[in-house]
Amino acid sequence: xxxxxxxxxxxxxxxxxxxxxxxxLGSECLLFGTLISTFLLYRTRTxxxxxxxxxxxxxxxxxxxxxxxxxxxTMVLAHHxxxxxxxRQMRLWLVATxxxxxxxxxxxxxxxxxxxxxxxxxxxSPFGSSFFVLTSFHGAHVAVGVLMxxxxxxxxxxxKWRPDAGMDVELVGLYWHFVDIVWIVIFTVVYLLxx
Amino acid sequence: xxxxxxxxxxxxxxxxxxxxxxxxxxGITAMGFFVVGGIEALFIRLQLAxxxxxxxxxxxxxxxxxxxxxxxxxxxxxxxAAALTNYFLPILIGARDVAFPRLNAFSYWVFVAGGLxxxxxxxxxxxxxxxxxxxxxxxxxxxxxxxxxYWALGLQVLGLASVLSSVNFITTVFTMRAPGMSLMRMPxxxxxATVVSFLLLFSLPIITIGLLQVFLDRNLGTGFYSAASxxxxxxWQHLFWLFGHPEVYVLILPAMGIVSEVxxxxxxxxxxxxxxxxxxxxxxxxxxxxxxxxxxFTAGLGPVAEAAFSLTTMFIAVPxxxxxxxxxxxxxxGSIRLKTPMLFSLGFIFLFVIGGLSGVTHSIVPSDAQQHxxxxxxxxxxxxxxxxxxxxIFSGLYYWWPKVTGKLLNERIGRxxxxxxxxxxxxxxxxxxxxxxxxxxRRTYRYAEGLGLDLWxxxxxxxxxxxxxxxxxxFWNWYRTAKHGQPAGDDPWDGRTLEWSISSPPPEHNFDVxxxxxxxxxxxxxxxTENEAGHAVTVTAVPSAPAAExxxxxxxxxxxxxxxxxxxxxLLLGLVYLPWGLIAVGAGAVxxxxxxxxxxxxxxxxxxxx
Amino acid sequence: xxxxxxxPRPRDYWVVALILAVITAAEVSVTYIDFLDAAVAPxxxxxxxxxxxxVVGWFMHLRFDAPMYRRLFLIGVIAxxxxxxxxxxxxxxxxx
Ligand code: HEM
Ligand SMILES: [Cu+2]
Numbered sequence: 050x051x052x053x054x055x056x057x058x059x060x061x062x063x064x065x066x067x068x069x070x071x072x073x074l075g076s077e078c079l080l081f082g083t084l085i086s087t088f089l090l091y092r093t094r095t096x097x098x099x100x101x102x103x104x105x106x107x108x109x110x111x112x113x114x115x116x117x118x119x120x121x122x123t124m125v126l127a128h129h130x131x132x133x134x135x136x137r138q139m140r141l142w143l144v145a146t147x148x149x150x151x152x153x154x155x156x157x158x159x160x161x162x163x164x165x166x167x168x169x170x171x172x173x174s175p176f177g178s179s180f181f182v183l184t185s186f187h188g189a190h191v192a193v194g195v196l197m198x199x200x201x202x203x204x205x206x207x208x209k210w211r212p213d214a215g216m217d218v219e220l221v222g223l224y225w226h227f228v229d230i231v232w233i234v235i236f237t238v239v240y241l242l243x244x
Numbered sequence: 245x246x247x248x249x250x251x252x253x254x255x256x257x258x259x260x261x262x263x264x265x266x267x268x269x270x271g272i273t274a275m276g277f278f279v280v281g282g283i284e285a286l287f288i289r290l291q292l293a294x295x296x297x298x299x300x301x302x303x304x305x306x307x308x309x310x311x312x313x314x315x316x317x318x319x320x321x322x323x324x325a326a327a328l329t330n331y332f333l334p335i336l337i338g339a340r341d342v343a344f345p346r347l348n349a350f351s352y353w354v355f356v357a358g359g360l361x362x363x364x365x366x367x368x369x370x371x372x373x374x375x376x377x378x379x380x381x382x383x384x385x386x387x388x389x390x391x392x393x394y395w396a397l398g399l400q401v402l403g404l405a406s407v408l409s410s411v412n413f414i415t416t417v418f419t420m421r422a423p424g425m426s427l428m429r430m431p432x433x434x435x436x437a438t439v440v441s442f443l444l445l446f447s448l449p450i451i452t453i454g455l456l457q458v459f460l461d462r463n464l465g466t467g468f469y470s471a472a473s474x475x476x477x478x479x480w481q482h483l484f485w486l487f488g489h490p491e492v493y494v495l496i497l498p499a500m501g502i503v504s505e506v507x508x509x510x511x512x513x514x515x516x517x518x519x520x521x522x523x524x525x526x527x528x529x530x531x532x533x534x535x536x537x538x539x540x541f542t543a544g545l546g547p548v549a550e551a552a553f554s555l556t557t558m559f560i561a562v563p564x565x566x567x568x569x570x571x572x573x574x575x576x577x578g579s580i581r582l583k584t585p586m587l588f589s590l591g592f593i594f595l596f597v598i599g600g601l602s603g604v605t606h607s608i609v610p611s612d613a614q615q616h617x618x619x620x621x622x623x624x625x626x627x628x629x630x631x632x633x634x635x636x637i638f639s640g641l642y643y644w645w646p647k648v649t650g651k652l653l654n655e656r657i658g659r660x661x662x663x664x665x666x667x668x669x670x671x672x673x674x675x676x677x678x679x680x681x682x683x684x685x686r687r688t689y690r691y692a693e694g695l696g697l698d699l700w701x702x703x704x705x706x707x708x709x710x711x712x713x714x715x716x717x718x719f720w721n722w723y724r725t726a727k728h729g730q731p732a733g734d735d736p737w738d739g740r741t742l743e744w745s746i747s748s749p750p751p752e753h754n755f756d757v758x759x760x761x762x763x764x765x766x767x768x769x770x771x772x773t774e775n776e777a778g779h780a781v782t783v784t785a786v787p788s789a790p791a792a793e794x795x796x797x798x799x800x801x802x803x804x805x806x807x808x809x810x811x812x813x814x815l816l817l818g819l820v821y822l823p824w825g826l827i828a829v830g831a832g833a834v835x836x837x838x839x840x841x842x843x844x845x846x847x848x849x850x851x852x853x854x
Numbered sequence: 855x856x857x858x859x860x861x862p863r864p865r866d867y868w869v870v871a872l873i874l875a876v877i878t879a880a881e882v883s884v885t886y887i888d889f890l891d892a893a894v895a896p897x898x899x900x901x902x903x904x905x906x907x908x909v910v911g912w913f914m915h916l917r918f919d920a921p922m923y924r925r926l927f928l929i930g931v932i933a934x935x936x937x938x939x940x941x942x943x944x945x946x947x948x949x950x
Contacts, residue, residue, distance in 0.1 A: 118871075
């Protein structure tokens with residue numbers, strides 16, 4: 050944050066937007082921090098409903114977590130292609146990332162239906178409330194990310210392709226990776242540690 | 245297109261992305277809500293003027309005290325600070341605008357949507373009535389159907405607006421400063437605005453989740469705060485005050501920044517211990533996150549937590565005290581001019597010290613157990629909020645008014661305004677210390693005769709009308725100045741910072757040539773040097789002719805931010821009236837998406853059009 | 855753009871992904887090993903932190919980009935656990 054650094058970057062739009070994105074992501078940490086600690090407070094308050102050990106299916110969640118983790122690889126490859134101005138490749142990786150994201154979401158939908166069948170809903174107990182609200186809040190972030198990925202891929206076909214658009218892929222990427230690292234924490238704290 | 249001039253004028257404001265216009269919009273909106281919140285307060289004081297007041301029902305009283313606090317905190321002090329920050333932060337650091345001008349406009353319009361949404365509730369079956377702190381289970385019980393839904397959703401979007409503008413301001417400060425404007429050379433007001441942005445950035449997400457949980461408890465039947473299903477209402481208190489205490493510094497730090505600009509100017513001395521003022525501001529920001537549980541000393545946290553938070557609360561008074569001494573040191577030995585901005589700043593110091601001291605008395609747990617939920621606390625926070633934040637903001641208004649409008653507010657009327665407000669403020673809130681120590685509880689709509697509370701309540705009510713009168717005086721000054729105020733010139737106060745180096749009102753692009761900054765208080769040093777005796781001497785040399793610059797890129801106006809936020813308004817209304825409201829939720833979402841999409845497709849600057 | 859170090863290349867990314875996969879496999883495995891008992895929780899936390907740091911450092915380029923990004927982001931990353939540890943502590947969750 051020295052003067053030199055500042056002047057070097059002066060009014061580089063890519064830099065400005067990245068600063069904003071990192072600031073925003075710092076704020077998001079507190080958002081998920083609140084949700085996760087609510088869960089931690091309520092993790093054993095299951096009332097007469099099922100407990101974490103009753104419903105969680107670790108092998109299944111491990112696979113879907115792994116899928117989301119790998120979507121970070123495809124994302125960073127998309128960014129790399131956009132830096133090299135290889136937009137065909139970039140689109141492929143973007144769509145691949147979106148598909149992995151959709152697969153993760155489908156897994157979440159499946160998991161939720163299973164849990165409901167086993168008697169855990171959002172109203173069953175504070176455990177149920179905090180689990181469902183945390184994971185679906187994260188799911189909503191994934192869904193927004195998928196939307197942004199697809200729009201970015203589509204936009205790259207149109208004439209609206211701005212010279213600094215390579216940055217847009219980078220910004221979407223930062224968001225996407227962030228959603229991934231939040232899940233890394235959730236997977237450990239909410240799933241693995243509770244069974 | 246054949247539009248009337250008037251229409252075009254409206255349209256210009258609706259689509260503006262100029263940080264100065266947005267600042268003015270924030271200011272006028274805040275002033276409007278100040279009147280609303282003030283009228284609510286006058287009703288409260290009328291009801292309490294005498295024992296067994298008959299003017300309000302208990303139900304109406306609950307709505308009024310809830311909305312009074314909510315309005316004053318979120319719709320008056322915060323946007324008033326946002327107004328000054330929007331207008332002056334870019335100029336103070338030598339920039340032509342904020343980093344994201346359309347995001348800035350969006351923040352404003354989202355704020356308007358949230359403010360209107362909260363206020364609309366009065367007309368559709370009653371305003372929120374569970375207190376500005378919305379304690380569960382009062383806020384989560386569903387007997388009153390929708391009132392606290394308005395509160396939970398309204399605060400939610402106001403928070404969104406603040407987070408977005410915080411991201412914007414922080415990015416602006418870290419990337420848009422003029423050459424030579426190192427962080428330590430930034431004016432103190434810019435520094436405090438930065439600290440406030442960080443406080444909002446990290447505290448608002450916490451309350452966002454809390455409010456979401458309240459909303460879901462009410463509408464989806466979740467059990468976050470329902471003790472009956474195993475939830476814990478104390479969690480809400482933690483989440484609220486984790487946000488709430490940083491929030492009180494969000495309210496006071498801008499005022500501290502203003503005072504730190506005004507005192508040096510009117511004492512004709514640099515700010516004493518400038519870096520201490522900045523660092524204690526940062527320290528307050530950090531420590532502000534470590535004291536929240538002092539609002540929960542009667543919730544049964546246990547001795548360890550209580551002792552810890554008692555200590556941190558005492559410690560946070562230290563950086564606050566440092567600032568007070570710096571301000572006194574600034575005035576000391578200066579050639580003081582008692583213009584209205586200076587009066588308000590001096591009033592600020594005096595009143596804020598009183599409020600700070602009563603705050604420290606709260607930090608002692610056994611003592612607080614007596615004071616908690618009494619009028620003593622009401623006295624404390626009005627000394628810091630009214631005597632502190634509001635006086636600071638008025639100081640800023642009188643100080644910067646000539647820069648914004650090109651005309652000086654009348655000094656004599658200004659002095660009348662100050663003294664009426666100062667006397668009214670003390671008449672209203674000083675007696676509340678006594679009332680509280682005599683055991684008068686907060687948030688009750690009536691008190692019985694013969695408890696020894698009558699006299700001081702009457703005095704407080706008289707005081708509140710004195711404050712109202714002082715505000716009328718201010719509006720009169722505003723009106724008179726607009727009609728026949730004297731032109732201010734570029735530098736009416738012999739100022740020290742960059743805003744005084746440009747015309748009043750400033751040109752749309754702020755600076756013809758981006759200034760190169762060589763020192764703190766750069767503009768002062770362009771005007772004066774010191775002789776051997778240490779006295780200021782006017783610089784006679786004419787500054788060299790400005791170098792030519794490339795074309796200036798100004799952000800183009802856009803109606804998409806306002807459009808997107810109108811969608812948010814509809815969406816919120818829909819959420820209150822579930823399940824039928826889902827239709828409105830859908831419609832609102834579509835409009836919002838349309839606005840955001842159109843926005844992201846738009847060219848960024850005017851030049852791009854041609 | 856001021857970059858502290860040259861950005862990695864695709865091969866590096868694949869290697870990083872491989873490491874992440876291995877750690878994930880290890881995470882899942884330790885939950886099935888009974889005799890680890892009380893050691894499981896700290897092991898899991900360390901591994902999650904490692905994955906977190908790897909994704910942030912390599913995929914989000916924080917290792918290679920301007921230090922300003924790192925500083926801004928770290929405030930949130932550090933503040934969140936500290937604040938909420940205090941809250942949970944006051945409920946007796948972290949010690950009970
Ligand atoms: C020296 C600094 C300060 C200290 C030590 C302090 C301490 C406290 C304490 C311990 C309470 C809780 C009292 C109770 O409910 O029993 C309190 C309440 C309050 N303080 Fe302060 N305070 C300080 C400065 C401020 C400032 C600068 C503001 C705002 C600009 C502020 C606004 C409030 C408000 C609004 C409440 C009441 C909240 C409510 O219950 O609705 N305080 N303060
Ligand atoms: Cu406090």
